[in-house]
Amino acid sequence: MPLTAYDLTGRSAFITGAAGGIGRAGAVLLASAGATVHGADRDEKGLLETRELINEAGGTCHVHPLDVTDRNQIRDAVAAAGDLDVLAAVAGIMHTSSVLDTADDDLDRVLSVNFKGVLYACQEVARSMIARGASGSLITMASGAVDAASPGLLCYGAAKAAVVQLTKTLATELGRHAIRVNAIAPGWIRTPMTARHDADQQHRAEATMARISPLGRVGEPEDVAHTMLYLASDASAFMTGQILRPNGGVAMPW
Template sequence: MLPKAPGFSLHGKTALITGGGRGIGLAAAAALAQAGARVTLVARSADELERASGQINEEGGQSDFIALDITDSAAVSAAIEAREPYDILVNCAGTNRPKPLVEVTDDDINAIIDLNVKSVFHVSRAVAKGMLRAGNGGSIINVSSQMGHVGSPGRTVYCASKHALEGMTKALAWELGPHAIRVNTVCPTFIETVLTASMFDAPGFRDWVTQRIALGRVGRVEEVMGAIVFLASDASTLVTGSALMLDGGWTAA
């Protein structure tokens, strides 16, 4: 008898997505909902979340939302522990303030590290407690970046934050692996989003980027969706501590 391929269905699963109101976070939430999961969107803006959740529900998905500042550790713990345990977590909230090191302010450092690193600790800790309590395993997907594997001018703090996220992911994979909780990253190249729009407005920047991508173009949010579903589903039950590169070949050079 031939082995049976595992499925990508997420019916019966629940997922929490930070940064879920727009961009890659909303795309991740939509992908998980389309695969059958009930999704909870998290971000600071209630209006943005209400619109995003409404779109998912209008298209046949199941979603709700929590307006939450995930840099607030106590608020994160209270909000997540008040809910039933989640099966899937996507840590997608993030920010960047590209500038030369000598122009980086303490506020820049704090803003990037607080959201890109510390908030991932806050949310992962709260969700992992629920996963461990439920005893059903789970999948934690950290949205990292190709910049978690390389360096780039003008991005010292951002690169530091994403390299930290890669290290955290590997450590958590070992810590949570015995409980059937998998922890991985997805590492996109530059994607057309609200976050990157101002970067692409800079003269010559798009050309600089595309010259470093083997496919010769920047990415679309839709191209991240399949990777999210893969890592959330039974199709990836042997994958943990890994970084799935969605970089168009940037790191292959």
């Protein structure tokens, strides 16, 4: 596959969760490949920092401060972004509790961000693509938590499993419109979400993950961003309904 297959010049990408972590890394990489990036997040300060990084590197980034759990805000931002070719629905949160201690509020909050937020973004971007008869790529963010039991992460794992089902169903429904839909299920990635409040605990957790990985290290946001670029580009033109796992060889990251 020629390197030009990864060229996104003239294309436009909408990325949720773009204020930091994997979303920021993806926004920066897609912009470096030529895409006009529309970054969305509730963290406006982080969004502006992402835009500055992209602009300083010669790219183009527009920011859309919003709450992904609000369908109307998603709809307005997608409309403002105009013709989109790529969606990367990255925004997510994590909650830790045992199954027996999981409260309704916690479950509702995590499902709203991690599943409904992805669903709303996919719906609005796909509708826009179909309306103008355009092909495109929708990228969702699952997790290694879908591959095995995840003690303490019921809400998170359940939401990510729902994202996998959404991805496969959308791929089947949207294929006739030449819209591809794939998910990324990362392993342990060094992001604000996986950070521990205690530095020693953080070091121990990362050391454990590095020890069980065949590659001997934990992942960085850029490792996932390169998978995102692949799925956004023509290099993955015959890929849909798939779950890609940049996980360093560790199927269960928790």
